[in-house]
Structures are given as structure tokens and as C-alpha cells.
Amino acid sequence: MIIYFQEDFYIYTIKEVAEKMDVSEHTIRFWAKSGFFPFIKRSQTNIRLFDDNDLEWVKIVKCLRVVGVESKAVKRYIDLCVIGDSTIEERYKIITDTKVKTQQQIKELMEQLILLEYKEKFYQNIINNNLEDTWNPMNKLSVEEKVVI
Amino acid sequence: MIIYFQEDFYIYTIKEVAEKMDVSEHTIRFWAKSGFFPFIKRSQTNIRLFDDNDLEWVKIVKCLRVVGVESKAVKRYIDLCVIGDSTIEERYKIITDTKVKTQQQIKELMEQLILLEYKEKFYQNIINNNLEDTWNPMNKLSVEEKVVI
């Protein structure tokens, strides 16, 4: 959609937003329906008109969702933004809490990555040296007869 | 549940597994129902008996799920393990693909972390210097009258 304003003002269709932000159109609409973009304008024919400012909002919503903030909490954050300056402290807390949780997630992923790398080497070794998968309990003797309850 | 075997053989209840692996009992049962643990024994009274070997399987399932491998793919991996040595190559590919995706996820989270840190500083600045939230479009003039379609 081509629309002209003063110099540096563009309007994006939902498709363009989806491409630009790497989020599906469905998800953008779902987020819009969830009240995450209370500021988006519509054309007279009801079509959503995203401007560069709106993209910043899509960006922060995407950020919060990607790091696992649940929808209700995202909505809360958006609502606080709409209310304005009196809510800065609560928004600050949301952001710092989210930051800490994101750091923990990164740590968790890095730990799981270590296990994946161990497994990778383990399989590599089997493939390269034509070995048996000794770790797999399926290759071990059944322990059934040992069980005593 | 206390059960004796030879020296180094212990049995864990589902509760103990949940605590040890930091996964809810519900989730362990859900995974079991999904066929992720085809090797777990049961007592005569139908109670699941996890041994140390089983914990290793819970560990790899947890790993795959945490990094976002979907259930169907986890099941596939487990099935390949059960089939045995002939499936090493496919398992190797699953692990390396998952490793790459995990690295990408870590990168993505680190990028989002930068935005969160920017926001944190932004709010900090407002709080410390008693400023207005100039970024918030709610504080800007309405652009409504500028829109031309």
C-alpha cells in the first residue's frame, strides 16, 4: 500500500509488517485482537495501517513474547504504556524481571547445548569407529529379573 | 519408595523424578503417555519404577523439549533409539540439527536481551531524572489528521 505523508512517514500493510518483523500475519492479527496494538489506525475501509511507530510496538511485543512473557503480562505492559508516565516504575520492573528471566533462559539453553554436543560427539565416535551404542539401554541385558519389590 | 537391588541400583517414584529433573509430575506422566519412556517398568500394583538409567532418558527428553524439539520429533528420536544401532545416522542428524537450532535460539534471545537492556536504561533514565516517556506514542501529538489515503 503506497501512501504519502510528510517526507518520512510510511504506511505498511499487515503483510509488510509480517515480513519486516518476521512474524506471521496470523500472529500479528492475533496480537492485534489481543489488544497489543491499541494505537493502530484503520482506513475508511477497515484495513489496518501500520506506521513506523507501530513497528516499534510490534518489536517490543515480539521481544516480550519471544522471551516467554505470557500474553496477559504483555497486555498489562501495553496497558501501562497507554496509561502513561505514572506507570513507569511498574513497567521498569516488568522489563528488569523479564531481563533476568531471559538471562536464565539463555543459561538453560547453553546447558542443554552441552548435552547436545556431548551426544553429537558420542554418535560421531560410534559412526567413525563402527562401534555399538553402548549407552542405549536397549542394548543392555534386561534388568527385569533383577527387580525385587 | 525404597527398593533393594544390587549395590548401585535405586528406584525412584515419579515424585522423586519430578524433583530431581525439575519437571512436573504431570509432565512426566504426559511424556510417559506420549511414549517417550517405553522402557519404564511398573510394580505389580501398576506404579512406575524409574531407575538411574531411566533418569538419563528423562534428561534427554527434557533437553530436546526445552530447546523446542516438538513432541512428534522427540517420539521419533526415542523410537530410533529403541530400534537400535541401525538408526545411529538419523539420530546423529537429529542431534546436530537440534544443536544448530539451539544456537540460533540463544542468538535470538541474546538479541532480545539487548532490547530489554535498552528499555531498562531508558526507564532508569526517566525515573532518575524525572523525565517524560518521550518514546511512548501516547505522549505524542495525534497523527490522525495527517493521514491521507
Added chain:
DNA sequence: CAATTAATTGAGAGTAACTCTAATATTTTA
């Protein structure tokens, strides 16, 4: 400029992966 073709819309069904509840059975503890 009419007619395809492409994009947008909302409603609502479908899906994944839990998460929780409830009724019942089993185990542990006092």
C-alpha cells in the same frame, strides 16, 4: 475500465503441549 488476481478482514475451528481436576487405588506414617 472491467475483469482477473492478490490481499485483507473477522469468525471460528484445529493443534500442541501442557496443566489441572477428580475419582480411585496404594503406600506410608502415626
Added chain:
DNA sequence: TAAAATATTAGAGTTACTCTCAATTAATTG
């Protein structure tokens, strides 16, 4: 041995999409 804690399954509920569909609306093209 009675009460409290834990285990079991089935199945309902939840979250956050994801997809389909029919109806509009917009863009392209002969």
C-alpha cells in the same frame, strides 16, 4: 489400622497460536 500422603487414569481446561473460510477490498492487466 486409620489417617495422610502419593500414585494411577481419563478427561476437561488453558495458552498461544495456526489454519480455513467466506466476504470485502485493493492492485494489476488486457
